[in-house]
Amino acid sequence: MSTNRVLMFDVLRILAILLIVVAHVGQTLKIPPLLQSFGISPLSGGIGEWGIVIFLLISGCVLEYNYGKKVWDAGTKFDYIQFIEKRLLRIYPAFWFSMLLAVILTTYVLTSANVLRDLILPLTGFYFFLTKLGSPAPPINGVTWFVGTIVCLYLMYPLLSRILKRNGVQGLIAILLVAGSIRIILNAEDPTAWYWFPLSRMAEFALGIYIIQAGYYLKTISTSKIIAFASDFSFPVFLTHYIAIPLLIELPFAHYMNIIGFIAVALFLALLVYIFDINFKEVYESFRIWLKTRGENTVRT
Template identity: 25%
Template sequence: MQDTLHSQSLAASPAPRAPDVIRNLQILRFLAASLVLFEHAQYEGVTKAYLDAAHYKVVDFFFWPGGVDIFFVISGFIMYTIGRQSFGKPGAAGQFILRRIVRIVPSYWFFTALMVLAAFVLKDSVSHGAMSAADIVRSLLFIPYLNAYGTYYPVLSLGWTLNYEIFFYALFAAALAFPRSTGLRLIAGALCLIGLLGMAGWVTMPVVEFWFNSIVIEFAFGIGLGWLYQKGTRLPVWSGLGLFAIGVILVIVAKHFKLDITALDYRALWLGLPALMMAAGLVFIERPENNGPVMRALVFGGDMSFALYLSHPFAINITGLVFGRLGLTSIPLFIIAAMTVALIGAALFYLLFEKPVTAFLNARLRQNKTTQSIDIAGKVKS
């Protein structure tokens, strides 16, 4: 099961904007998505029979799937930031879950449906094409299962990270029933205990073992980072950038010593902690006044990072089909073209589908909440 976390990357960690840290967090999200995009574009490039792999040297000094771990740290940070005032309040858990569903489900279901369609229409070009009706239902409901290939990938294989996200959201929602200090201890303690049990390899029951993975500790890292940020922790710019650089270097060192092969069970340590350093380095040097065109472009990249995460496999495969038809063989050209198509496609999907659909559903949630409040007030008054 652990091997499945190495062979596929991502987590897009869908998260709403936190106004006081949006810029650097969004940039980090864009960076994380780009790492995964490069990993998958390069992998497809070297495995396509019609591309010239003999004259291409694989760029593998960095563990590119580590973008997942960055996303998970960011997710913990954001969930604490948006939920810290909701602990102990009636109805907070339900509202939290509803907003998470609005944020994740429409786009994820869209691309899952597209994958199902592609699996039937393009059987020879789409991997993980073997699926049952039960597989599709479990994928849509974020329920892990062993597929026909003996892995825990859902129909849209990238969705394995969203299964962890939903698991984290459920734990966080349960913690909202308690006062903040108690709730935070419960959620952090649960995540660390589950991760440590997974690290020790003590849980081997099929399907259940999926949840018991050290990677869930990274959500706790993000919660701790959010707590420090709200307490006012800040760093000078060069100190923050230095901390970010140390995190990058540690991942390079871990990759050099092949920890991605020999120590995947301890992923939260050799990859999660550097991801935490990278996140902290950028978050603690946040400068809201910086809002130039480059900054706005990078922030937009963060805005569309969830769309990029979900859509990029389709963009890569489309690029591969075009290269095959045209007889193009250059892997560097393929990677550049695939990443360009993926970025353009993600931007269009974000602007035309994800953003308006999310805004519409959130407006409906606010309207329903207001109506319920009026109804309750009327009953109390009467």
């Protein structure tokens, strides 16, 4: 875990997850007035949508900050395959482990008729891509839609970065117009489809890329281990908090006690995912080094 990081990225990532969790808690406990008062557009859902917007924007910022020059500088080599491998490694191990926890902890019982629809498809992260428009969220973990969306945006990143670098604000406006038009078209077919469809979500992602290219961000560097941990911990919280949502209505206590129980369980599950993710990546990296060493030894002999 690096502790030499751009403070703005970490703080906004933490804020984004907090907004999403607060929105889901508010929806479950039917506390809408505060949450609904922060809707960002006629097509959005409220404070949770702000969280998604910030999360996607920061994703674009971080990628451009780390990879931008490699993408659009002709004198620098950009390994697209290696880039995608790192992005998938960042998403899927934690995601799959969170899904395992969800299966273990939920009362949902898989039947032979629903294994493909309710387990296999969600595990890909592309559940909504592979089902009909208007299909309900998978019963195991409702936030799985984000995985397919962000993976598609990762795949699109080099193209978006080059478009924005070559065309500047005109390129950004063009991307925003395309994304907005797609949202309107999808909204006519299914009011929820735009929420996960990558081409409608590239607006926030591209804006993040543009912010870095234009230098419109706070360049303050943070060395705080606490902030770095909270930022890295935010994605496991995002993946697991929805699993604990039923506790808000199933625990036989007053609302505030239910919320305390929810927070405790959600944080515990997130910690399990966080620890698993770190150890998995260490094992994976050791395996890659072993393969490379074995290959070099084979060539020598």
